[in-house]
Amino acid sequence: MSTVETQWPLFRGEGIPHREQLPPAPPWRTFAGVASDRKLPEATMRARFLVDQPEIELVNAALFLRRPLLVTGKPGTGKSTLARAVAHELDLGPVLAWPINTRSTLQEGLYRYDAIGRAQDGAKLEDIGKYITLGPLGTALLPSTRPRVLLIDEIDKSDIDLPNDLLNVFEEGWFEIPELSRLAHDQIQVRTHDAGLSGEPDLVTIRRGRVMCREFPFVVLTSNDERDFPAPFLRRCIRLDMRLPDEKKLAGIVAAHFDEALARASEPLIADFLKRRTRADLATDQLLNAVYMATLHDRTPETLQDAILRALK
Template sequence: MVDNTDWYVYRGTGRVAAHPVAALPEAPPWRRFPGTGEASRPTDDGGEGDRRVGRTAVPRVPHPDEVAMVNAALLLRRPLLVTGDPGTGKSTLAHLIARELGLGPVLRWPVTSRTTLKDGLYFYDAIGRVRAAGGGPGDADIGDYIHLGPLGTALLPYDLPRVLLIDELDKGDIDLPNDLLNVFEEGEYPIPELVRIAGSHPEVRVLTHDTGGEAVIRGGVVRCREFPVVVITSNGEREFPPAFLRRCLRLHVEPPDHEQLGRMVAAHFDDTHGVDVAGLIRRFLERREEVGGGLAADQLLNGVHLAVRLATSGAYRADDDLPAVLEAIWHPLQAESG
């Protein structure tokens, strides 16, 4: 797939956008949604992008498959299912997209074995409302006790899509992928507590997943205008239903090589003077080969940070100080079999 088309808006460089992308390529007719109004998006991610991607201006060199699949997901308005070993940067992809296109903070939904669809959509604190009203709540204040979750917030009617990270979906209940299908297809969901009072209160202001965020819900239904950029990660602990896979685009992330690790270190460290970074990367790759994979890139960053601190204190001796410590830091994330 070539990359000189006008719908290639994502390049994977890791650079911060000077301005948000003006617009995404036009969606297919069957992926256009009728959300009205305009939800307010925050612009400050609290440094999360820098923490995940790095602070410096060192350009990232992405794999061509990554660029192709992200742009295809943006064009088709479909979720992107990202698979690969733990620690290969699957979650970071959501932050790269948000950073490069200027789409604001990433909405993160970490999935556990107890996660349900409603957890991602909204939470209604009925008990808190009753207590606050002394046993006789009025409908007018109900919005103070409805808090949209990350998925629910991503589906608000933004002019440009929000980026939603559904992290480690394979850890969730077996029914959760199927439960997501209707929301992914329709781009909307009802809040029954608001639907019931829509006649008397057609507009209700509720809390969103963003810190201090609020949004107005009309008629008790949240409808997106632009389908969110949904990045779903999986460590491959189980397979997903065919109906779910049919609605997603798939990207497999391979462990980073020597050059990619070098650029990652450069993006996170302004000064590595006195530290043999190339040697550390070589040791890391040898260790990864020795344990049969299962090492995360941030484990390399831990090793580099330790070496930098030793060098700063004048106590850095690459051959004497680091090997034992690095062996402890660079332990495999996956349990050994047998």
């Protein structure tokens, strides 16, 4: 990445409108402009997931055994990026993401039925499929010749029952939609969670109300290690503890995002970042933000530059 050419500052607090061109966004903050899985540039993907050999071994164990991978570690260790790195390298399509909160339920992950919408429309029973949308887990379990990648993010935020509720689905690889299984119709079309994504079907046919996978999805569950999980749940997962990146790995991440000269000049920032990380939880993105802002150094007063870098950390 070259030095940003746009004049700093853009916002001057003068109340005078102007249409000066904004600089290009950092590569880790680019978006596609459509409601789809954000596909990061290849260099960015390499930078954000420089894996160690033990991590590679456990990822492969989960792939070969068709078991969920439970990834624990502090924020900023690359847990969520792991799912995208595997999908990117094995060409498994867009990642299906299920962000977890305290209200998340198994039903939400499997499918959503808009009963109120159907009642308001006065739709016939045979049109019920228009009001059912598969969730991220339900979509991941659709039969396909290659597995989908499912990211269940921050499972430790869930209600205490959700990990146990997932066990049967993980073991059996199928689930039932009662609203469809009670119908006389053998086949009903419903929408998928990622309907509208390039290369993915908007509608799929459900037979006799059951969804059963052909290839078990590659499931990555992330946890900030803030709670314990039930023993039966842990026994069904491959467990990987992600360590914080050390100085060498951080240097590699910076080098993949920025030109060689700037990467070398960033060594003091990396050292300072590591020192600050011993006192507080810092994400790798915060280091990248600081390095990116340092590209504006020749257009920013030194005292303001120091304040920016402190704020980013």
